[in-house]
Amino acid sequence: MKHAGIAMLASLWAAALPAAAQSRGELLYTTHCSACHSEQMHWRDARAARDWPTLEAQVRRWQGSIGLAWQDDDVREVARYLNERFYRFEPAAGTRSSLGGAPPGAISGAR
Template sequence: MALQGGAAQAQSRGELLYNTNCIACHSTQMHWRSRRLATDWNSLEEQVRRWQQAASLGWRDEDIVEVARYLNERYYGFTPTITSGLLKATGLSPFAAGPRPAAPTDRP
């Protein structure tokens, strides 16, 4: 089977986590609605943390940053704050560094 549009682009870790765990309940309208709760980078991180806790996903801080980064690049366009608690704790950049391999599914 031929790929359309050239080589397939690998999903980022954040996109993979979002598509696996969130997309069933969160359509794209969730991110475009006027009453959205994410209004800046910090509130976007907080909403990702809130919903992963509600779904008992057990994500690490790095996972939360990756999903927030994916959503920010895809929908929001907020200016990430380097002083964000999670960014400081994880040492991750708020800007994508390219696709990362998915974590093993057998981790606790």
């Protein structure tokens, strides 16, 4: 009985924790893109994004195709989110992750 009470208390505590905040790029993507783009879209062999410039170009292309009229910052934020979540491409010069550093998987100074 004592263990059940502890487990219940732990589950209530975990449920009370705030959910992790989504980045702007993630919010834009889940709102406007994820209905048509499943995770398979990003890791399939025939994907159109092969590096950072083509990833950003694809985000720009598709947002324009559906008439979103995103600003350059919106395109970059969605590309950052996709890069952090799926691709791990070397970022373009001056491109930072939403956490303020280089995107995960980026190796500074290595080539």
